[in-house]
Amino acid sequence: MNFEIPKETNTGKLLEVTLGATSDQGGTRIHTIKIGGRTALPFHFFEGQHPHPPRVAMEVFDKKPEKYPALLLDYFGDVIDKPGDMAKKCVEEYGAELISVRLDATHPEKGNKSADEAAETVRLVLDSVGVPIIVTGHSHYEKINDVMKKVCEVTAGENCLINYVEKDNYKTIAAACLAYGHTIVAQTPIDVNLAKQLNILLTEMNFPKEKIVMDPLTGALGYGLEYTYSIMERISIDALAGDAMMAFPMLANPGYESFRVKETRAPEEDYPDWGDLMLRGAYWELVTAMSLLVAGADLLILYHPQTVATVKSKIEEMSKAKGGE
Amino acid sequence: MTMALSGLDIFKLLPKTNCGDCGVPTCMAFAMKLAQKKAELSECPHASDEAKATLGAASEPPIRLVKIGQKNPLEVGNETVLFRHEKTFFHQAGIGIQLRISEGEERLRGKIEEIEGYKVERVGEELEPDLFLVTQDSQDKTTFLKILELVKQSSRKAVILDSPDEEARQAGVELLKDERTAIYLRQEATQTDLELAKTHDCPVVLTAASYDELVSRVEKAKQAGVQNLILNLETNNTGLRLQHNTILRRSALKKYFKPFGYPLFKQIFSENAYDALANTTVSLCKYDSIIVLPEYDKALLYALLTLRQNIYTDPQKPIQVDAKVYPIGDPTPESPIFVTTNFSLTYFIVSGEIENSGISAHLVICDTEGQSVLTAWAAGKFVGETIAKFIKEAGFEQQVKTRKIVIPGYVAQISGDLEENLPGWEVIVGCQEASDIPSFVKSVQLT
Numbered sequence: 001m002n003f004e005i006p007k008e009t010n011t012g013k014l015l016e017v018t019l020g021a022t023s024d025q026g027g028t029r030i031h032t033i034k035i036g037g038r039t040a041l042p043f044h045f046f047e048g049q050h051p052h053p054p055r056v057a058m059e060v061f062d063k064k065p066e067k068y069p070a071l072l073l074d075y076f077g078d079v080i081d082k083p084g085d086m087a088k089k090c091v092e093e094y095g096a097e098l099i100s101v102r103l104d105a106t107h108p109e110k111g112n113k114s115a116d117e118a119a120e121t122v123r124l125v126l127d128s129v130g131v132p133i134i135v136t137g138h139s140h141y142e143k144i145n146d147v148m149k150k151v152c153e154v155t156a157g158e159n160c161l162i163n164y165v166e167k168d169n170y171k172t173i174a175a176a177c178l179a180y181g182h183t184i185v186a187q188t189p190i191d192v193n194l195a196k197q198l199n200i201l202l203t204e205m206n207f208p209k210e211k212i213v214m215d216p217l218t219g220a221l222g223y224g225l226e227y228t229y230s231i232m233e234r235i236s237i238d239a240l241a242g243d244a245m246m247a248f249p250m251l252a253n254p255g256y257e258s259f260r261v262k263e264t265r266a267p268e269e270d271y272p273d274w275g276d277l278m279l280r281g282a283y284w285e286l287v288t289a290m291s292l293l294v295a296g297a298d299l300l301i302l303y304h305p306q307t308v309a310t311v312k313s314k315i316e317e318m319s320k321a322k323g324g325e
Numbered sequence: 326m327t328m329a330l331s332g333l334d335i336f337k338l339l340p341k342t343n344c345g346d347c348g349v350p351t352c353m354a355f356a357m358k359l360a361q362k363k364a365e366l367s368e369c370p371h372a373s374d375e376a377k378a379t380l381g382a383a384s385e386p387p388i389r390l391v392k393i394g395q396k397n398p399l400e401v402g403n404e405t406v407l408f409r410h411e412k413t414f415f416h417q418a419g420i421g422i423q424l425r426i427s428e429g430e431e432r433l434r435g436k437i438e439e440i441e442g443y444k445v446e447r448v449g450e451e452l453e454p455d456l457f458l459v460t461q462d463s464q465d466k467t468t469f470l471k472i473l474e475l476v477k478q479s480s481r482k483a484v485i486l487d488s489p490d491e492e493a494r495q496a497g498v499e500l501l502k503d504e505r506t507a508i509y510l511r512q513e514a515t516q517t518d519l520e521l522a523k524t525h526d527c528p529v530v531l532t533a534a535s536y537d538e539l540v541s542r543v544e545k546a547k548q549a550g551v552q553n554l555i556l557n558l559e560t561n562n563t564g565l566r567l568q569h570n571t572i573l574r575r576s577a578l579k580k581y582f583k584p585f586g587y588p589l590f591k592q593i594f595s596e597n598a599y600d601a602l603a604n605t606t607v608s609l610c611k612y613d614s615i616i617v618l619p620e621y622d623k624a625l626l627y628a629l630l631t632l633r634q635n636i637y638t639d640p641q642k643p644i645q646v647d648a649k650v651y652p653i654g655d656p657t658p659e660s661p662i663f664v665t666t667n668f669s670l671t672y673f674i675v676s677g678e679i680e681n682s683g684i685s686a687h688l689v690i691c692d693t694e695g696q697s698v699l700t701a702w703a704a705g706k707f708v709g710e711t712i713a714k715f716i717k718e719a720g721f722e723q724q725v726k727t728r729k730i731v732i733p734g735y736v737a738q739i740s741g742d743l744e745e746n747l748p749g750w751e752v753i754v755g756c757q758e759a760s761d762i763p764s765f766v767k768s769v770q771l772t
Contacts, residue, residue, distance in 0.1 A: 003536045003537060003540050003576070003582065003584070003585075005536070005572055006572065006575050006576055006579060006580050041571075043564050043567050043568065044568060044571065045564070045568065046568050046572070067681055109764040109767070109768075110764075139758070139760070219670070221628060221631055221632060221635065222447065222631045222634075222635065222673070223670065223673050223674065223677070224670045224673075224674075225632070225635045226409070226635040226636060226638055226640070227670070229409075229610070229635070229636070230408070230409055230410040230640060233408050233409075233410060234408075234410055237408070260677065260681065261673075261677055262677060262680065263627075263628075263631075273443070273444070273445040273446075273623065273627065274445070274623065274624065274627050275622065275623030275624025275625070275626070275627055276623070276624045277624075279598065279622070279624040279625070280624040280627065280628065282599065283598075283599075283602055283624055283625055283628040284628055286599060286602055286603060286606070286628075287602065287606050287628045287629070287631075287632050290602075290603045290606035290607060290610075291606050291610050291632065291636075294567065294606075294607055294610050294611060295610070306599055307599075309599075310599040310600060310602075310603050311603070313600070314563060314600075314603045314604075314607075317562060317563055317564060318562070318563055318564030318567070318607075319564065320562065320564065321562045321563075321564030321565035321567075321568060
């Protein structure tokens with residue numbers, strides 16, 4: 001029996017999004033990073049183009065998170081309160097390709113830091129590393145609008161990835177991104193239709209398509225991972241079938257989500273069947289990250305240096321598999 | 326799920342005489358009825374042998390269901406979709422652990438015992454590895470058979486045997502002859518192997534380095550009468566693996582390419598556990614039905630078994646947790662009380678966030694048949710009356726002194742109804758999003 005590889009050619013293509021800006025482009029980054037541009041499902045090199053591999057970011061904080069897991073303090077205990085130094089460590093020692101600055105301490109109940117303080121933190125990180133920057137906020141709309149407006153203004157021209165806007169809170173931040181040349185994350189709660197709707201809302205206010213990244217919300221392993229996994233697959237399939245309002249690269253948050261759950265915190269003494277906590281923490285994040293990578297994530301924000309090393313080496317290895325034969 | 330031949334495909338196989346003997350005026354109309362499964366080919370007295378063979382094959386599942394083991398059989402295959410959202414993945418992948426005889430009898434005895442005892446509970450399901458791959462990685466056939474005997478005596482799990490020596494394979498299969506053990510062939514099958522597999526009805530794992538080689542090995546096995554095959558198109562590159570597996574499953578499901586209509590097998594090789602787990606994750610998401618791990622590592626198994634549960638959950642049937650009162654932290658009769666539904670995700674997220682908030686509390690989980698808060702409310706399963714009934718029947722009122730109960734913010738409208746049904750209680754409307762629980766508990770008097 002003769003076998004022929006069944007290839008599927010797609011009419012659609014993911015948009016290419018550029019993150020960061022170099023000095024000729026009005027920023028201060030040493031280089032920019034492009035994501036997206038695929039014409040086939042993730043790693044299907046046998047039937048489509050993958051011009052840009054998925055990328056790995058790590059996260060730093062404007063204040064040590066209250067619930068920061070003990071097992072990560074082994075790596076970051078000395079710098080957890082110094083976002084500039086921590087960013088440097090993530091890039092230089094652990095190979096982070098982008099840095100996310102999480103501004104949780106601006107939340108009124110978590111420190112209520114001012115917009116000016118937040119902007120200073122972001123500036124500090126920009127000055128400490130040369131990679132593109134993601135600025136990650138929260139859902140206290142009133143406060144985060146103020147913070148992001150200020151951050152966008154102070155970092156004008158840097159083309160930061162402003163993470164995130166939601167359906168009920170996108171106008172102010174999107175306008176600031178437009179005015180100061182930043183890229184935006186459109187976040188929706190694990191739902192294909194809501195994801196599409198928010199993309200439409202953004203493009204209707206003339207937000208450039210090539211400046212949007214989608215975040216369909218990450219559920220960690222055991223905490224809704226299967227929903228995120230299938231939503232990402234559905235979005236990818238729709239995008240490749242030609243739905244232009246789904247054709248944006250996708251962001252996933254395996255780090256933040258995995259290190260909130262019990263499995264990355266509870267000691268083995270309490271749960272003997274769960275195995276060694278030091279391993280389990282990294283494993284939990286790694287499984288979440290790898291499964292979302294094959295589901296279609298283009299940009300992953302990770303926490304554990306061991307996960308970062310493994311995911312990066314896997315992306316490299318998998319990107320070499322051009323054949324299919 | 327059958328191979329979907331179109332009416333036109335079927336029409337081409339019919340006599341095209343429009344004789345009407347089948348009771349339908351034209352062959353085309355009959356073909357259409359066949360395609361819709363509203364008629365059977367036997368109704369046409371003139372159908373050719375070719376038509377019978379093709380339509381007969383079309384009623385077989387595109388990916389064969391293969392059963393390994395007897396005491397606690399593992400069934401894999403019979404999958405019908407490429408993406409779980411299209412329907413579901415039906416037969417969850419078997420997870421195995423390799424036992425190498427070079428590890429020594431003593432060490433393996435302890436290992437088998439430990440693995441045999443390993444079980445972990447998650448959302449009311451007991452998760453455990455399903456099989457052992459017993460590998461003869463030395464000349465020592467005697468020890469190989471001894472280890473097989475040991476597994477036979479001390480384990481209920483399925484066994485795949487793996488030896489470079491044809492005689493050892495034969496002796497192994499005979500030793501486990503009623504166990505429906507599977508044979509892993511890294512090289513081309515010999516006639517003796519195929520004869521052996523046929524006699525003892527053993528599934529066979531066929532290995533090949535290319536698509537064409539795999540096709541010829543499958544055909545050789547089928548000609549020898551071996552029907553239960555598992556395929557291993559070997560590569561060390563995880564990206565290539567993903568592409569191979571996609572091509573194999575797509576060929577079976579979309580092109581009805583029979584030689585690839587079998588479940589897939591992967592032995593994980595890796596120097597380090599992180600890399601092994603990354604490879605295993607890709608294998609599990611992308612179509613391997615049997616995955617063998619090189620080592621026994623509890624933390625890794627727990628992560629992997631959880632992933633398997635996630636990926637193989639039917640997207641149409643959400644996982645439920647048991648309806649009962651769950652202690653979060655170390656609650657006393659004076660601790661705060663929260664109530665929500667038994668949709669597993671709701672339970673996990675709410676209990677996780679209460680835990681994150683640092684307080685101890687009672688979490689009342691009502692039976693809403695796995696529906697989430699708003700869906701259950703809309704269906705009348707999460708309303709004042711049902712919640713009150715559950716709390717009373719559980720005898721919860723006698724166990725606690727607190728008389729305040731926090732309901733999810735999305736169902737604020739049931740608070741009056743619940744207070745009416747729970748005399749003496751005060752209902753507090755909680756936050757809408759679970760992630761706001763830590764700040765909510767700080768801002769509201771809960772007891």
